[in-house]
Amino acid sequence: xxxxxxxxxGLLLGGVYALVSVGLTLIFGVLRIANFAHGExxxxxxxxxxxxxxxxxxxxxxGCFIVGPVLFAAGLIIERLLIRPVIKASHMTQIFVTVGxxxxxxxxxxxIWGADYHSVVLSYADTVWFVGxxxxxxxxxxxxxxxxxxxxxxxxxxxxxxxGKAVRATAEDREIARVMGIxxxxxxxxxxxxxxxxxxxxxxxxxxxYAVSPSVGVQFVLVAFIVAVLGGLGxxxxxxxxxxxxxxxxxxxxFLIAPGLQQAVYFVVFLLVLIIRPAGLFxxxxxxxxxxx
Amino acid sequence: MVKxxxxxxxxxxxxxxxxxxxxxxxxxxxxxVLNPLSGSLASLGNDSTTGAEVARDMVNERGGIAGKQVxxxxxxxxxATAAVTEAARLLDQEKVKIIIGAYGSSISLAASGxxxxxxxxxxxxxxxxxxITGRGHxxxxxTTLTFKNLAEGAVTAITQIVAPATKMKPADVRVVMMLEDSxxxxxxxxxxxxxLEKAGIKPLAIExxxxxxxxxxxxxLRFKALKPDVVIASSYANDAILFVHQARQFDLxxxxxxxxxxxxGRPGLVExxxxxxxxxxxxxxxxxxxxxxxxxxxxALLEDFEKRFQAKAGHPSSTHGAMGFMGAxxxxxxxxxxxxxxxxxxxxxxxxxxxxxxxxxxxxxxxLKFDAExxxxxxxxxxxxxxxxxxxAVYPKELATAAxxxxxxxxxxxxxxx
Numbered sequence: 006x007x008x009x010x011x012x013x014x015g016l017l018l019g020g021v022y023a024l025v026s027v028g029l030t031l032i033f034g035v036l037r038i039a040n041f042a043h044g045e046x047x048x049x050x051x052x053x054x055x056x057x058x059x060x061x062x063x064x065x066x067x068g069c070f071i072v073g074p075v076l077f078a079a080g081l082i083i084e085r086l087l088i089r090p091v092i093k094a095s096h097m098t099q100i101f102v103t104v105g106x107x108x109x110x111x112x113x114x115x116x117i118w119g120a121d122y123h124s125v126v127l128s129y130a131d132t133v134w135f136v137g138x139x140x141x142x143x144x145x146x147x148x149x150x151x152x153x154x155x156x157x158x159x160x161x162x163x164x165x166x167x168x169g170k171a172v173r174a175t176a177e178d179r180e181i182a183r184v185m186g187i188x189x190x191x192x193x194x195x196x197x198x199x200x201x202x203x204x205x206x207x208x209x210x211x212x213x214x215y216a217v218s219p220s221v222g223v224q225f226v227l228v229a230f231i232v233a234v235l236g237g238l239g240x241x242x243x244x245x246x247x248x249x250x251x252x253x254x255x256x257x258x259x260f261l262i263a264p265g266l267q268q269a270v271y272f273v274v275f276l277l278v279l280i281i282r283p284a285g286l287f288x289x290x291x292x293x294x295x296x297x298x
Numbered sequence: 299m300v301k302x303x304x305x306x307x308x309x310x311x312x313x314x315x316x317x318x319x320x321x322x323x324x325x326x327x328x329x330x331v332l333n334p335l336s337g338s339l340a341s342l343g344n345d346s347t348t349g350a351e352v353a354r355d356m357v358n359e360r361g362g363i364a365g366k367q368v369x370x371x372x373x374x375x376x377x378a379t380a381a382v383t384e385a386a387r388l389l390d391q392e393k394v395k396i397i398i399g400a401y402g403s404s405i406s407l408a409a410s411g412x413x414x415x416x417x418x419x420x421x422x423x424x425x426x427x428x429x430i431t432g433r434g435h436x437x438x439x440x441t442t443l444t445f446k447n448l449a450e451g452a453v454t455a456i457t458q459i460v461a462p463a464t465k466m467k468p469a470d471v472r473v474v475m476m477l478e479d480s481x482x483x484x485x486x487x488x489x490x491x492x493x494l495e496k497a498g499i500k501p502l503a504i505e506x507x508x509x510x511x512x513x514x515x516x517x518x519l520r521f522k523a524l525k526p527d528v529v530i531a532s533s534y535a536n537d538a539i540l541f542v543h544q545a546r547q548f549d550l551x552x553x554x555x556x557x558x559x560x561x562x563g564r565p566g567l568v569e570x571x572x573x574x575x576x577x578x579x580x581x582x583x584x585x586x587x588x589x590x591x592x593x594x595x596x597x598a599l600l601e602d603f604e605k606r607f608q609a610k611a612g613h614p615s616s617t618h619g620a621m622g623f624m625g626a627x628x629x630x631x632x633x634x635x636x637x638x639x640x641x642x643x644x645x646x647x648x649x650x651x652x653x654x655x656x657x658x659x660x661x662x663x664x665x666l667k668f669d670a671e672x673x674x675x676x677x678x679x680x681x682x683x684x685x686x687x688x689x690x691a692v693y694p695k696e697l698a699t700a701a702x703x704x705x706x707x708x709x710x711x712x713x714x715x716x
Contacts, residue, residue, distance in 0.1 A: 007519055014515045021512075112336060120340030122535045124570040131546045131715065142547045214543075215512055216536045216570050220338045224510040259516030265479045265506035267516065 011260040012253055013139050019252020020149035024207040025225055026232035026244040027156055028200030034176040034239025035196040038088060039096075041103040043229055044222025045110035046201045050076055050208025051217040052114060058125050058212070065125065065212040066147060076205030080198030088197060089190065107222070114219035124216035144213035151210055155203060156245045163241060172196055176239055231275050237288020247286060250274075326369035327362070327639050329354075329629075330388035332399035332409050333622075337376030338534070339402045342564075342618040346401045346424050347372065349615060349622030352606045357630045364639040368630060375400060378408040385412035395641040396421060398626055401618060403427035403481040410438045419643050419650075423625025424618050426559070427485045431673040437643050439650055439668055441625040443583055443677040445482075448558040449489035451581030451679030452530050457497050458693055459579075459681065460528055460554045463705040469498040474526040476517055476541065478509035478533055486532040486558055502526060509534040514544050522550045527706075529554075535561040539570035546574065546710050553706030554579060563617060568687045573714070576686065577704030581679045585620040585662045586689050587697040593658045599627075600661040617662075624660045628653070632666065663697055 029043045053075060054068040063071070087106060091098050132143040163169035174182040175192045183189050208217075215221070232251050236243025251271050258270035278286065331350055334343035354368045362368060371392045373384035381400065388394050389412070396419040400406040406425035413420035414435045422430055422440040426448060431440045461468045475490060477483035483506065494501055502524045507517055514537065521529065529552050531538065538561030545552075559582030561567065568575045589597050603623050607615040615623070634641070636649040655666040657676050665676030681693035683702055690700035707713075 007523075010519060011516060014513060018513045115336055115340065120336070120338075120344060122341070122539075122564075122566040122570070124539060124566075126570070126572040128715065131543060133547045140548050142544075211512075214540075216539055216566065218338065218536070219336075219340075223338075224512075256513055256516055259507075259511075259513075260519060263506065264476075264511070264514070264517045264520070265508065267511060268508055 007260065008257070010139050011257045013141070014145075015253030015256035016249055017141075017145040017149045017252070018256060019249035020152040021207055021211060021248075022225075022228055022232050022252050023156055023245040023248025024152035024210075025204055026229040026236070026248050027159060027241050028203035029226075029229045030233040030236060030239055030244040031159075031172075031241055032197055032200040033233065034241075035172055036088065036092060036193050038092070038099045038103065039230075040197075040200065041100065041226065042107040042110060043200070043204055044224075044226025045107045045114075046076060046080075046204035046222070047208040047211075047225050048114060048217065048219065048222035049079070049110060050205030051212050051215075051221060052118060052123075052208075053205070054209035054212045055123050055125060055217050064127075065209050066151075068212075069151070069206050069209045072205045072209045073202045077198045077202040080201030081194055083201070084194045084197040089193065092193065107226075111219050111222070118219065120219060122216040122218045125212060127213050130213050148210040148214065152207065153245075155206065156241075159199075159203075160241055160245075168192075168195065231271065235275055235278055235285055237285030240285070240287040243285060243287030326367050327634065327641060328369050328371060328392065328394045328396075329641070330373060330385075330392060330394040330397040330399075331370045332373040332375050332381065332384055332388065332397050332405075334376045334400075334402050334405055335372070335374040339376065339405070341535075341566075342424070342616065343401045345611070345616045345619035346399070346622030348607060348611045349603075349619035349624075350398060350423070350626035352603055352610060353623050353626035353630055355606070356602070356627075362639075363630060363634050366639045375402075375405050375409060378404045381405040381408040382412050385409040386416075389413065389416045389418050395419060395643055396629070396646060398423060398629065401425055401622075403430070403485060406430050407481065410435060414438060417643055419641075419646050421625060421629055424621050427481055428489070429485070431671045435672065437647060437672075439672040439674075441628050441664075441666065441674050441677070442621050443679055444673060445485050445558075446489050446493075447677065447679035448581050449486060449493045451681050452490065452556045452558050452579075453493040453497050453499070454693060455554070455556050455579045455581065455681045456499065456528055459702050460556075460705055463702070464527070464553055466527070469500075471499060472525065472527040473499055473501045473530060474503045474505070474521050474524055474528075475501050475530045476505050476507060476521075476533070477531075478537060479506040480509065482534075482560060483509075483532040490530060490532075490558075501530075507537070509537045511537060511540070514541050515548065517541070518544045518548045518550050521545075521552075522548060527553045528556060530556050530558070531562065532558045533561040535564055535566045538562050538567055542571050542574055542578075546713075549710055551707075551709045555707070556580070558582070563682070563689065565616070568684065573687075575684045577707050578684045579681060579692075579702075580683075580689070581681050582617065583621050583662060583664075583677070584617050584680045584682055584689065584691060585615070586682065586699060587663050587680060587691045588699050591658060591663055591697050592661070593656075596659055596661055596663075603661060620662055624662065624664065628655070628660070628666050 032040050050072045053072050054065045057063040057068045134141045171187045232247045236247035254271045255267045259267035333347045358367050375381035375384045398421040400409045401424040410420040420438045426445040457468045555578045557580040562580035632653045633649045637645040657665040659665050667676050682689045683692045692702045
């Protein structure tokens with residue numbers, strides 16, 4: 006029974022991992038940029054939700070409706086100012102830009118809010134539901150449900166809408182996409198901003214569960230990269246499935262083996278999968294290379 | 299001819315500039331302050347730095363040491379790697395011969411190693427890892443307590459508070475331990491085991507976990523199966539909060555939760571837990587003692603410090619801020635005056651080994667006397683408890699500000715929701 010509980014807890018945790026990672030993998034798939042500042046977008050979302058709660062009494066879940074658009078707008082600006090100038094530069098340059106952005110955002114938050122941990126006390130934070138022998142905590146269920154809904158909406162969007170198809174076409178081959186009349190630069194901006202908004206919303210959803218501090222993004226970005234690579238860089242579906250899988254592996258191994266080995270075990274799984282399928286679960290070989298003509 | 303004059307004048311003024319430069323440098327006593335100012339340990343690191351700065355300001359206002367002003371060179375060391383490079387920078391480029399710091403055990407271990415290599419003084423004010431003063435270093439000193447005092451304090455809370463209040467024999471108390479797996483938690487492990495053994499208590503489980511976990515339910519579920527009376531925890535901030543939330547959610551009940559400082563001694567615990575923080579014990583250095591137990595001059599100093607810290611930082615000092623102040627204050631008022639402000643490591647070492655302040659002479663009740671390893675023997679841990687959102691000292695009795703409450707803790711179903 007306790008194993009069932011661990012699997013359910015793992016899925017709930019994995020839902021949030023999926024939401025953080027899907028934006029990361031999308032940005033990589035379309036812009037071919039590894040966004041090392043992705044964790045800081047999550048941190049910004051958490052802080053924004055916290056400020057909204059402290060200053061205006063807005064519930065973090067309602068705050069999502071503000072955090073999402075704000076992060077989307079910030080994503081558009083950052084893409085225009087920082088990312089677009091290096092879109093065709095070497096990987097090294099791009100890494101410097103996104104790592105620099107991460108350092109800037111982290112220290113900006115440190116300057117504004119200090120290094121202390123902040124959290125919100127909510128009436129429902131410790132509300133639990135009992136489903137048979139399984140305990141479900143309300144904030145984790147909400148985070149999971151919203152994360153999954155957003156992930157599925159994103160998949161549907163990519164599959165069936167014109168913009169979604171344009172995003173996929175740009176990911177497939179940016180030159181051909183341009184030839185076919187797709188404004189690839191708009192697609193870049195849109196994709197980057199969407200990724201930022203998803204990370205921000207994930208942050209707002211995490212606030213009832215976890216305290217925020219300027220360095221909170223660092224611990225999530227590592228998991229997000231593992232999930233993105235495991236799922237296959239560029240594959241949104243892969244990121245969602247890998248996110249859930251990593252969540253389950255983390256909690257289950259914490260219970261069955263030892264809490265101290267939670268993170269170690271998913272690294273082992275990660276290595277094993279990459280040995281068997283170097284491109285990740287749903288990735289294609291060579292997705293990380295871009296043929297610039 | 300004019301040209302010659304000009305070049306002589308230029309050379310002279312250059313020489314004057316240099317002379318002026320060295321004179322200015324000799325006029326100040328240079329001390330490096332190395333703490334984590336960014337990253338996950340930043341809040342306590344910043345407090346410790348601010349505390350040390352208050353000590354410097356007070357000493358400088360009183361005319362400095364032997365007529366020389368004290369000058370700090372700050373360094374940010376968020377992790378062990380940065381600690382080594384920043385310590386080397388302070389020693390090689392800023393030419394300091396004393397580094398004070400360095401909250402965070404792994405940071406302190408790295409920085410003190412670098413200082414020892416340079417034959418420079420490392421003056422630890424906040425970090426409790428045993429190894430810092432247990433490595434045979436000649437120039438490393440520590441003014442604060444060690445993890446050993448924390449472990450003893452946690453076990454004292456069981457034998458002196460929890461066991462009597464629940465009418466149990468200490469040996470019958472069901473104890474589980476959760477220790478975060480970096481240098482802090484793993485350093486605590488053998489010390490807690492040793493202290494428990496002395497009290498005749500055998501822990502049912504010792505769980506190491508990552509302080510960065512976003513889900514501690516595996517730990518909570520494991521504990522729940524063991525039906526513990528007492529949980530001993532060595533945690534940082536976020537994990538300390540997360541554990542109590544999840545204990546409530548999974549209905550893991552215990553009669554007492556005893557932290558060993560760090561996350562359990564910070565106001566963030568109350569911000570994250572509200573009323574659920576009440577009743578949680580922690581041990582460690584503290585400034586919430588009954589100041590009636592202090593020497594009069596220490597009491598006055600404490601009041602002055604608290605006012606200045608509040609003005610400088612915009613919030614009341616944490617214990618780490620107070621420890622930063624006290625460590626720096628001991629150095630600047632008890633040790634360096636005896637060397638005439640000379641920071642030569644051998645002279646500083648001799649003066650430090652000579653220094654002696656009785657218990658009750660420091661602002662939180664500590665005295666100062668270094669043992670052969672450079673550890674302050676007159677430091678100790680105080681058992682504290684969160685009561686109505688603030689920390690009260692509850693043991694030893696002569697320093698206590700309140701009697702312990704909420705022992706045993708009610709079950710979660712009987713505790714009001716927030």
